[in-house]
Amino acid sequence: MRKDGLKRHGGFLVLMVALLAIGLLLMAGGCGKGSPAVTETTAASSAGVTSSTTPASAPGTSSTLVTPDTTTASGSTGGATGQVGATVTVSSTNGAYPKENAPDWSQIKSVGAYRSASYGVASLFVNLATDDVTAGSLSEYHGLPKPAPGEGRIKLVLTRTVADVNNPPLVTGKYDFTVSQGEAELTGEAGIVLPGGSTITFAKGADMESEVEITAISDTEVSGTFFVKDKWSEISGTFTAPVK
Incomplete structure (x- = not known):
């Protein structure tokens, strides 16, 4: 009778270990599926920021935005500047x-x-x-x-x-x-x-x-x-x- 009890107790432990191993595998699989979702969200956010900023300048060029000067120089159209x-x-x-x-x-x-x-x-x-x-x-x-x-x-x-x-x-x-x-x-x-x-x-x-x-x-x-x-x-x- 003692031997049968030990067998049943040992089988129960094996079953618990097996279930624990399966649970760990399932958790690992769930974490792996969650990572692409985060990556996609980050990429979408980056794309939105890029579309709202000035494109990067080509090498050797200035990225400074130059505002056209619309001021008319006073007297520039009426003053003589030629050689006498x-x-x-x-x-x-x-x-x-x-x-x-x-x-x-x-x-x-x-x-x-x-x-x-x-x-x-x-x-x-x-x-x-x-x-x-x-x-x-x-x-x-x-x-x-x-x-x-x-x-x-x-x-x-x-x-x-x-x-x-x-x-x-x-x-x-x-x-x-x-x-x-x-x-x-x-x-x-x-x-x-x-x-x-x-x-x-x-x-x-x-x-x-x-x-x-x-x-x-x-x-x-x-x-x-x-x-x-x-x-x-x-x-x-x-x-x-x-x-x-």
Whole structure:
């Protein structure tokens, strides 16, 4: 009887050990199945973060976000910045124009511009000369000596007329030389100053053409282009001049 009891007790222990081993195997299997789920969750989270950030820069490039500068520089479109000088072309069949010892317009030695302003009107006198003359003010410009033989000057007067404005500023734009002052806001006159001081002026009217423009202007410098023509004479060119 004792031997049968021991056998039954030993069989029970074997059964318990077997069940314990099976339980451990089942737990290990459950842990193995849980790991991929965690990995998938982590991957999904990483993907979400990546989609909401700036892509990585290529090697050698900057990842800094640059904001475009939309600020307009004050005065940058109106100020003349060219080199002082001028180009001039002249042709004329006017009887006063010298047939011999005429000015060499390819050699412009002096360039200047002189401002005048009063109530409702402002003018700029542009002087392009083949002789070496200088003036520090408008009054000195008007007092310049007459060109010597073989010398000459182009005279441009650009005028802005604005009612009820004291000392109006001169502006960029096209100035109409075919009409008289007051008939338009921006008008002008031109002349060819000859040796001895006589001046060929351009007759306003149907036979006159003009394309004169101030392209840039500041308190100290002005740039522009010009073309003026009537039945007898024609002038054209460019200029950048200091303003006095």
